[in-house]
Amino acid sequence: MSLRELVVLGTSSAVPTRRRNHNGYLLMWDGEGFLFDPGEGTQRQMVLAGLSAHDITWICLTHMHGDHCLGVPGVVQRIARDKVPHTVTATFPASGETYWRRLRHAAVFGDTDVIAERPLSGPVAELRAGELTLTARLLSHPVEAYGYRVQEPEGRRMLPERLEARGVRGPLVGRLQREGAVVAPDGSTVTLEECSEPRPGQSMAFIMDTRECEGIAPLAEGADLLVIESTFLSPEAALAEQYGHLTAAQAGRIAAEAGVRHLVLTHFSERYDVNDEPRFLAEAAASYSGPITLAHDLDRIRVPRRAR
Template sequence: MSVRDLVILGTSSQQPTRFRNHGAYLIRWNDEGFLFDPGEGTQRQFIFANIAPPVVTRIFVSHFHGDHCLGLGSILMRLNLDQVTHPIHCYYPASGKKFFDRLRYGTIYHEHIHVVEHPVYKEGIVEEGDNFSIEAVFLDHGVDNIGWRITEKDQRKFDNAKLKGFGIQGPLVRKLIEEGSIDADGRKVNIDEVSWIRKGDSIAVVIDTKMCAEAIEISKDALILLCESTYLETERDLAERNNHLTAKQAAEIAKKANVKKLVLTHYSARYLDEKVFETEAREVFPNTVAAKDMMYIPFPKNPPEKKSGS
């Protein structure tokens, strides 16, 4: 099975600290590397995480405040230096095209990589691939800022015992998939009699926003919600003023969206211990983890649930 994990490369907000780099988040999933909001120093964080940058296949910039994008240029140049041959897909708010170009071409280098730009003009499905769909919504942060959702495709799972019972094997399985039913064991066998659909998992990324309906919408039933929690409730006024969330508000989003796990990040430098965010959020949503730099959060594929009666 391919790697399935969320790697926390940085957890700070605007101001990095001795122990927290600017934010950056890598999701390794089914042979793809989804890199979100590469802040300053992200290239070096890959070294500390012992991960080779060429794992990156897609880069997402939620918005163009510096702590969410200043590492973009160096990551692209590093992938260029490593001579990656796969395309690098880049997703960002369309209104920030000029900032994307400035970051991409901010220095002199000979570009050899194939960068595929996906400027996002409106919310909805941004891309529908063979293995994943990518969805975007605009959040409430005072500038164009996108919340993302990655969903793997549903998979059909076969009951090998039932296939064997009907004498279906080898080329007959392929024929069943292609035609939906076949004649076997003296009768017509429908594909649903010997298989079921495993729903694809989703991961939502909500970085920098005030409380809004869109944050809940993009997170519905997600396996993991990676969410900003810049402040605690004691500084709720600062959160409101700066268009951010508190840890409690992030937990309320997770609860309303019925997510499985909440991962908090993007902490203000005023807080020295990220555990205080976890404590506050767990009062509302118990399955909460306060991310730390260099944390690995695996999300192994759960066994598929069979349909009732199967």
């Protein structure tokens, strides 16, 4: 059975709180493990979540502010200590490469050669992760920052009534899926297009520190799961704009306009406490009518089933 699940390791912004660790999000997707923005304490949060360094195949940094990257040294050293055998690809803004080097070699340890670096430059970058596409797009923050989208390729959904009408049964169905055409028992040729319809690939978008900008929409468009910062509430909208962040109201509007299927709010300023959480949900829900999760540390959130 495939596993497509987001494990939330931390949900605070610049300053951790008693209830919220610095950022950290591990997207488990059919054997790939995308670790987004490992902030300070990520290694310990992974232990608490029952995760292993072996689960990580990608380290994806949106930008080089501390709450999004100070966990890199511990994570890399754990990958080395646990002798992870597979390649772990690290993506980060090319403009922050100096900081990446400092984090990558922050202490004395027995190093590993499995880390493959892929610095990001330009407005858009596309990378391959097996059959998945990882797209990075430039956002708007005081330092160079990227958002990410994980996209599964489009597939086909078989239509049983059409298969039956053409006499395609049993092993012939598998051959039709693999080869695109088969000869039916009556001698006619049956094509895959005749007995199936397009099935959209699943997608997840990860949008951290940014004010509203043109890079957001293509990342979020039609995403099954949108994980997005909502650092502030609307009374602090001017502050959000000044520091390159979003409010919960803006996050809800972005999700609604993009046709997102499940919205996850995170990256909360330390100025707010548990009593403010209903306000974040209410602001987002004013525009977005779909399911909303206000993320907490160690939450596990399934990617919604494929849209029909």
